Amino acid sequence: MSGIDEWDEAFEQRLTGFLKENLAELLASEGLRRPARVYEIELRERLVRVEEAIKHQGELIQKTLDFMDVRFGAMDRRFEAVDKRFEELREDMNTRFEAVDKRFEELREDMNTRFEVVDKRFEAVDRRFNSLQWLIGGGFTFLTVVIVLMKFLVGP
Numbered sequence: 001m002s003g004i005d006e007w008d009e010a011f012e013q014r015l016t017g018f019l020k021e022n023l024a025e026l027l028a029s030e031g032l033r034r035p036a037r038v039y040e041i042e043l044r045e046r047l048v049r050v051e052e053a054i055k056h057q058g059e060l061i062q063k064t065l066d067f068m069d070v071r072f073g074a075m076d077r078r079f080e081a082v083d084k085r086f087e088e089l090r091e092d093m094n095t096r097f098e099a100v101d102k103r104f105e106e107l108r109e110d111m112n113t114r115f116e117v118v119d120k121r122f123e124a125v126d127r128r129f130n131s132l133q134w135l136i137g138g139g140f141t142f143l144t145v146v147i148v149l150m151k152f153l154v155g156p
Helices: 002-030 036-154
Strands: none
Touching: none
């Protein structure tokens, strides 16, 4: 076993030499060469940059929200103007409808008075026909009586 032990020692020495020569290069290529203190400082700097970026994003969001508030305020004013315009139109239409209703009422009253006049005329015409009917009936009765009397008086 002494050959294996020698071989192990030789391998260990070669490995140690290789690591001493190439360890710095390997660590640098993997990014692990920096000491922990430098790495911590870099992390803190990154953290500060991230915090500043988050703060800047927050400011941008706040500006966007303020801008949206202004836009929504403008939209509210537009809606209020439109509502006011609709209210004015509704009031105008109501006054026009009231005027039309008043005109219809006047026309209805005028038609009622005219119908009353026409009704009076029909009543007068009806009385005339009634009296004319009595007059004709009386005339025929008188003629019938005269004819009958003449037949009895004059003889056959």
